[in-house]
Amino acid sequence: MIYEENTLNIEDIKKIREGVQWRMLTDHQLQQALDMTVYSIVVKDHEHSIAMGRLIGDGIYYLICDVAVLPDYQHQGIGTKIIQCMIQYVQSHLQKEERCSLQLIAAKGKESFYESLGFSLLPNDLSGHGMQMLIKKK
Numbered sequence: 640m641i642y643e644e645n646t647l648n649i650e651d652i653k654k655i656r657e658g659v660q661w662r663m664l665t666d667h668q669l670q671q672a673l674d675m676t677v678y679s680i681v682v683k684d685h686e687h688s689i690a691m692g693r694l695i696g697d698g699i700y701y702l703i704c705d706v707a708v709l710p711d712y713q714h715q716g717i718g719t720k721i722i723q724c725m726i727q728y729v730q731s732h733l734q735k736e737e738r739c740s741l742q743l744i745a746a747k748g749k750e751s752f753y754e755s756l757g758f759s760l761l762p763n764d765l766s767g768h769g770m771q772m773l774i775k776k777k
């Protein structure tokens with residue numbers, strides 16, 4: 640299994656999204672998303688893209704998105720390694736005495752996967768619930 644950094648492309652995303660039955664996005668949105676990605680991982684098995692993850696952010700806040708592993712490859716530690724690569728990327732971009740917030744929205748039922756990697760559920764002692772708004776073209 641090869642973990643490639645920053646080579647993720649539109650075709651990889653489409654194939655993997657389809658494989659995990661996620662809603663399709665337009666090429667325009669996918670290209671825009673890739674252009675605004677600070678770090679990506681695509682995992683390949685003999686040239687076939689089988690897993691991915693993207694990180695967007697500004698050095699203070701980061702958001703993990705599009706983490707997906709094709710069903711035949713799940714439960715082999717690939718998702719864990721993708722998240723660990725992202726944590727390593729963020730850690731390596733901090734300077735002395737700096738800190739930042741690494742955030743994500745867990746898919747339903749995947750909270751324990753992220754908790755095992757060090758993420759905390761919200762709300763907690765310091766923060767309220769995470770919140771989101773879905774916006775559609777009028």
Ligand SMILES: CC(C)(COP(=O)(O)OP(=O)(O)OC[C@H]1O[C@@H](n2cnc3c(N)ncnc32)[C@H](O)[C@@H]1OP(=O)(O)O)[C@@H](O)C(=O)NCCC(=O)NCCS
Nearest residue numbers: 659706707708713714715716717718719745746751752755
């Ligand atoms: C969520 C997802 C990314 C996890 O990827 P994954 O590669 O299966 O993750 P891992 O193999 O690292 O870990 C998954 C589980 O398998 C276990 N595991 C890891 N290696 C294992 C191995 N060699 N043998 C058996 N189990 C193993 C882990 O302990 C973990 O258990 P947990 O879910 O109880 O914490 C994957 O299930 C997925 O793509 N799902 C569909 C899309 C999705 O929901 N994405 C999440 C968006 S937030």
